[in-house]
Amino acid sequence: MIRRFWVYIEQEDGKAHQVSWELLGVARKLTEEIKDELEQSGDTALVEGVLVGHQMEEVAKEALQYGADTVYYVDDPAVKHYLNKPYTSVLTQLVKKYEPEVFLIGATTLGRDLAGAVATGVGTGLTADTTHLAMGEVKNSTSKLLLATRPAFGGNVIATILCRNHRPQMATVRPRVFSMPARLPEAPGRIVREEIAITPDMINAEIIELIANKASAVKVEYADVIVAGGRGLGGAKGFELLQELADELGGVVGASRACVDAHWIAYDHQVGQTGKTVRPKLYIAAGISGAIQHKVGMQESDFILAINRDPHAPIFDIATMGIVGDLYEVIPAMIKEIRARKEAQHV
Amino acid sequence: MAMEELTVFHALVSIKQVPDTTNIRIDPETNNLIRQGIPTILNPYDAHAVAAAVEWKRKLNGKVTIITMGPAAAVTSLRECIEMGADRAILISDRAFAGADTWATSYVLTEVIKAVHEQDPIDLIFFGKQAIDGDTAQVGPGVAVRLDLPVVSYAVKIHDVNLEEKFVIIERKTENRNEVIKAKLPAALTCEKEIAEIPYASLPNLVYSLRYEPEVWTTEGPITFEPSLLGLKGSPTTVFKTGTPEKHVAGEVFKTAEVGVAGAVKIAFDRILEVEGVASMLGVQK
């Protein structure tokens, strides 16, 4: 028997969403967690991508390089752009045909819109916005099940959810909570073109206009360096200072919700439970207290530097290093220091 | 408020009463959340969905029906919707529904919506973007699929509702852009807060809403549900375990008062540059 671990390869205008690759990595990890079962039963596990769109061959190849054993590819001009109904019916048909055991979809606006519909369509359970995935043993279940863990109640609670009797076990997964897999130059996997007719009855809506929004130019979730500010900045102007440091470090500016709510900065900069989840190499939290909902969005960062006046601020609990002091002294000093160090290079 | 009179436009809003997550406290011993004493509120996104529905009801001389599946206490949230200008509210409440996940929830809501549609055809079905207790954002699309209706999620603006030609034009927000979508009516949408401002009701409306008693639908009727699809039984997903987010080990903390600002900053950079790949990224040496 073949146990299929599916990943939805999300694309927009022919560009794959990075979360798809992160998920291929996770799916691989999950198959390794059932190695023992496979050895006993002689079953094989496959990591497989599903791709829907038009003229996406490049994306399909990329998926193989990120570790997909197979990519099922539906190519049709009618599904060039994402629309809920046609995409849902296509995926529903594919799921019924191949009966995957697990189906992972990125928890993006597109992914969450799609996943809810597909799960209902095939009549299975879906765990939204997961931040941790594992295959684990569960009482009176013959084989390991997907243990999907996610924050609930505004991040105050962590719940692990499973789907016993229905297949596939579906989950949407937050971008950036899992790291990118290595990209192999050699990709042994294969692309399988699926012929599924997009019938008119599938088209119950159409995109009539696309409006690019500038604010989204900032991509906090994919920056390697984030200089984030909180209410401690005391006002919108504070972000100019942070921007200056961010520029020196080649990073972007992030923010706590308090600042977004205060309209000091656009929502797209918000990090946390109801903002972006980030995992940069360096996260600088200046004047951020470290509320649970903020932490869940940034605690996976490689290095967290917290700057806060209050030695008891919870942010210090997760900081790799903390500085107790006034950010308006520390940040300028940091700008000075980094400039000095760069100078030192050139002489 | 007469129900009989035939109206042009009929919007239905599906709302949920949720614990105000800003006030949630966790029992430090048991790690369970302390439900007792946590105020419940109308899910904020749903409130804006209701506001949008009422806005279009006024434009098109229509009617707004509110439904919610929840405990008896949810009447307060239904009354809030009436206060905003909704005309009819239905509380779907029964022990049998308890423990429903989004799949079982969308089943019940779908059956109710079908029944309401029979009585009085619905043009638009509003949902919130997500409920702040579960943050799943699944129920809206789920219901739409069951009803086989177009669904536009993350809606920020309704440009037009054309009842003659039976289409709606809705703008939705994705990470990178806004999409303006034309969908056939009847249609469903899930709303961001931008969709409409919460109106401030007149005193008579407020008083009317405070006295309003919603219809209560149960497994006894007026419609019948398939028992095996309800509540915990009907839920594909089950909660395996819950806890609080695990704590990270706190790193070393330096006080500028002790090591000085420059001192602290120097230590910081020395350590930051140790991180794999950072030095090269910043173009400075360790």
Place this chain on the structure above:
Amino acid sequence: MSNTEKLTFDVIVVGAGLAGSAAAVIAARGGLSVAMVERGPAPGSKNYFGGALYTHSLLDIYPDLWDRKPPLERPVTETGFWMLSKDGLVRATVQGGKLNNDPIDAYVAMRAKFDAWWADQAKKEGVFVITKTVVEDFIREGEQVIGVITDRPDGEIYAPLVIICEGVNNLLTQKLGLAKHDLQGHSSALAVKQLIALPAETINARFGLPSTNHGLAASVMGDVSMGLPGLGFLYTGIDSISIGVGVTLEALTEAGIKPYELLQRYMNHPIIAPLIAGGRLMEYGAHIIPEGGWSTMPKLYTAGVLVAGDAASMVNALHWEGTNMAITAGKAAGETAIEAHQKGDFSAKTLSAYKARLDKTFVMTDLHQYRNLSRFLKTHPDFMAIYPSFVNDALGMFFTGFGKPKNKLYKDILKSLTNRRPLLKAAGDIIAFGRTIIGI
């Protein structure tokens, strides 16, 4: 629904606080239709206090109080004065004995929870509660008040009697000319408070409380108020600590100290800080206390209107008594409302029965007795500063003066007092204080 019909009730109560819900429920029991208007999203959502509620006043309204499961925190099983010096503390608190009375006399409470429950009890007895609505003015017919105007569109409500329970910020009472415009500085205190979350066990351990069925209520004197005439407090909730300090507005403005600085200073006190260390700040707020009592009390009634609670500055600052006065006054107002409806007469004359009722209660007698307190504090500004620190010194010396000649010890103790204040003046202070409160 037609928006033309007038909203009409027998009684309108403004404010769903302690006074309001008490007045409303009593009136409703008398068969009157009562509307209670509250500006907050829910009763209590905008209210907070120290603080402790006093059982006698709750039982007075609900004899079956305990069956109704009131959301109270810890019973007060230890209470008294804490006297802070710059770096020391003398506790003069009492526990056991009378504090084991059944029922226990005082309970720590959180207003947001309690007031909501308090209003719900009134709701159960037919009171119509209108929230998220601010009463801004009155509808008059000549002298007679016949209703209120709220901030909402078409916001008029009609009733032959309006009971004002609007709390200390008594704008409406002023509008009617019953209260002098804005509270005078020396007769009203600004209280700043923080609510700090800590595990129940931690609180038990730090305050030596055997369980959550034991609680502390402390009036804190001395270094709390940076030498200003004022009083601090500390109450233990089940899993929270309420800590704050009240200082007269006048002193505060004269000293040019910011309220939160005052509180910070108090919370950083070497003895206080460890008690609250590691706690999570849950709420911060500043609120006026009408300490003027008698001297600032407005006229309590006029044609079609009664005033109760803080709105009528019914607070005994020294004993932190306010809620019970509010409730007692609310009850008296409710009873007067019933009487007035029986007579069908809402003239000032009939309504003066309200004051007659109150005069028979502890509210008026106490407020009268303490009428000079705020003036005393004004004329003895450093009273609160001197003596607590002296007591600290005195006891400190007494219990450390080992191996020293004791007669010298007593001289030193005496000196530490006279350094602060000449004997005669000190004696004067004590007598004056005694006069003010006991009225000797």
